[in-house]
Amino acid sequence: MQDSNADSLMTPEVASAEDEPPGSSGWQTAPFLTATQVAPPSALPAAARRADWTDWRWQMRNRIRTVGQLVGSFPKLKGLTAIAEAADKFPLAITPYYASLIREASFADPVFKMAVPNVDELWDPSFLKDDPLEEDHDMPVPGLVHRYPDRALVITTTTCAMYCRHCTRKRVAGKRETCITPAQLSRISAYLSAHPEIHDVILSGGDPLTMATPALERIIATVRAVNTVDVIRIGTRTPVTLPMRITPELVEMLRRYHPIWINTHFNHPNEFSPEAREACARLADAGIPLGNQTVLLHGINDDPRLMEELCRGLVRMRVRPYYLFQCDLVRGVEHFRTPISRGIEIMEYLRGRLSGLAIPTYVVDAPGGGGKIPVLPNYVVSSSPTHTVLRNFEGMLISYPEPCTPETDPGRGLTGRGAATVWDLAAGRAPKIQPAKTDRHERRTQHTPATTPIAVFE
Ligand code: SF4
Numbered sequence: 389m390q391d392s393n394a395d396s397l398m399t400p401e402v403a404s405a406e407d408e409p410p411g412s413s414g415w416q417t418a419p420f421l422t423a424t425q426v427a428p429p430s431a432l433p434a435a436a437r438r439a440d441w442t443d444w445r446w447q448m449r450n451r452i453r454t455v456g457q458l459v460g461s462f463p464k465l466k467g468l469t470a471i472a473e474a475a476d477k478f479p480l481a482i483t484p485y486y487a488s489l490i491r492e493a494s495f496a497d498p499v500f501k502m503a504v505p506n507v508d509e510l511w512d513p514s515f516l517k518d519d520p521l522e523e524d525h526d527m528p529v530p531g532l533v534h535r536y537p538d539r540a541l542v543i544t545t546t547t548c549a550m551y552c553r554h555c556t557r558k559r560v561a562g563k564r565e566t567c568i569t570p571a572q573l574s575r576i577s578a579y580l581s582a583h584p585e586i587h588d589v590i591l592s593g594g595d596p597l598t599m600a601t602p603a604l605e606r607i608i609a610t611v612r613a614v615n616t617v618d619v620i621r622i623g624t625r626t627p628v629t630l631p632m633r634i635t636p637e638l639v640e641m642l643r644r645y646h647p648i649w650i651n652t653h654f655n656h657p658n659e660f661s662p663e664a665r666e667a668c669a670r671l672a673d674a675g676i677p678l679g680n681q682t683v684l685l686h687g688i689n690d691d692p693r694l695m696e697e698l699c700r701g702l703v704r705m706r707v708r709p710y711y712l713f714q715c716d717l718v719r720g721v722e723h724f725r726t727p728i729s730r731g732i733e734i735m736e737y738l739r740g741r742l743s744g745l746a747i748p749t750y751v752v753d754a755p756g757g758g759g760k761i762p763v764l765p766n767y768v769v770s771s772s773p774t775h776t777v778l779r780n781f782e783g784m785l786i787s788y789p790e791p792c793t794p795e796t797d798p799g800r801g802l803t804g805r806g807a808a809t810v811w812d813l814a815a816g817r818a819p820k821i822q823p824a825k826t827d828r829h830e831r832r833t834q835h836t837p838a839t840t841p842i843a844v845f846e
Contacts, residue, residue, distance in 0.1 A: 444633040452482040462493040470507035478720050479562030480505055481551045486629045489658055498656040498688040502552055508723035518559040520717040522757035529575045531568050535759060540586045542576060544568050544607055545594035549630035554685055554724045556716045561594055577610050584616035592623040597633050605641050612645045620645060625653040631667035639674045651679040651710060655689050657697050665705050672706040679710030690726045692737035699746040709748035717755050728763060736765040740781030770814045777813040784822035787813035
């Protein structure tokens with residue numbers, strides 16, 4: 389299926405009939421950009437105070453959608469015509485809420501950089517593609533991507549609360565704000581029924597939670613009615629860009645269709661606000677497991693310590709860091725890309741400092757539809773039939789004896805040629821090689837080892 393998804397979707401059911409026309413409030417953000425968290429309502433312009441800041445529909449209607457509105461909010465951008473070119477090429481939308489997380493109207497600010505069009509998006513090296521993951525090639529029916537054996541992804545809508553400048557689906561998201569038609573949904577349902585090997589359906593987009601709750605429920609109910617589907621996952625960035633969308637009414641609807649899982653997309657600790665925490669808590673309290681998919685972004689989160697802070701903050705909100713994505717080879721995102729070696733360095737830093745619960749899997753979603761490939765620092769140094777040599781986070785090398793067989797002859801002692809080498813570990817002649825001094829050894833020297841193991845029962 390080569391056609392753009394956007395062409396075959398329909399107008400989204402975001403706004404209800406009584407909604408005001410978009411842009412009617414004259415909302416602005418620029419004078420209030422120094423707060424460290426969401427600007428309190430008292431700091432907002434009169435028009436915004438009058439409106440209900442906590443109403444997600446108001447937030448959607450009052451998104452910054454044009455360069456004029458952007459410059460109105462960020463006067464420093466005036467005269468930067470390249471921004472208009474970038475916004476013409478890739479849609480612009482920023483919720484008032486997300487704009488209020490901006491601390492400085494500059495591309496040095498991570499939230500600003502993720503939201504505001506940048507001339508660098510026009511940079512177009514030849515290896516970038518509109519659809520590097522070739523999702524359109526793995527689309528047996530419009531709107532359904534079937535790449536992995538047991539999973540399928542449904543593009544429910546092309547609308548997002550905010551159009552992230554680093555989006556993988558720049559070719560679709562926001563080009564036209566549309567959502568799936570009943571006819572498409574029925575074809576998707578038929579496909580899922582005909583493929584009982586699909587047990588996990590991901591509702592994605594765009595952002596499914598920009599749809600009105602009844603419209604979203606129709607999709608979820610249709611998928612849930614396929615009895616071979618076990619898990620429904622929703623990919624949404626609304627806890628980050630529109631947390632007021634996580635209403636009690638939405639959560640009540642979702643919990644009727646368990647098992648429902650949600651993956652969200654925090655990229656930087658500046659996105660942790662009281663509203664975001666409350667949104668995550670509401671979902672977690674409803675028994676919805678939460679995961680997070682961070683994209684590794686140059687100048688935003690390509691720093692080991694910042695990534696540690698992000699992962700710790702997520703776990704505190706009961707959100708499991710699930711994936712750390714290498715930036716895809718998507719047209720318009722070259723300035724966000726980092727070397728894979730930097731990602732490995734970050735993973736190396738996290739291991740040993742954070743519990744496994746807080747460490748995401750670093751993956752490269754391979755160009756050409758190759759799927760997600762986990763990338764790890766190398767912890768296996770060498771292996772032989774008798775021993776595998778492993779490295780821990782401290783740099784300690786450990787010889788792990790493989791199971792004995794009649795052919796193997798482990799453990800013959802050091803050869804007497806001096807200090808052990810990796811070769812001695814691989815041959816089983818030495819058990820380990822370790823750095824002379826580590827924090828762990830320091831801690832050990834500060835207490836006397838227990839003479840009786842703690843876990844002895846009499
Ligand atoms: S919310 Fe997701 S789909 Fe929408 S623009 Fe951001 S990354 Fe893309």
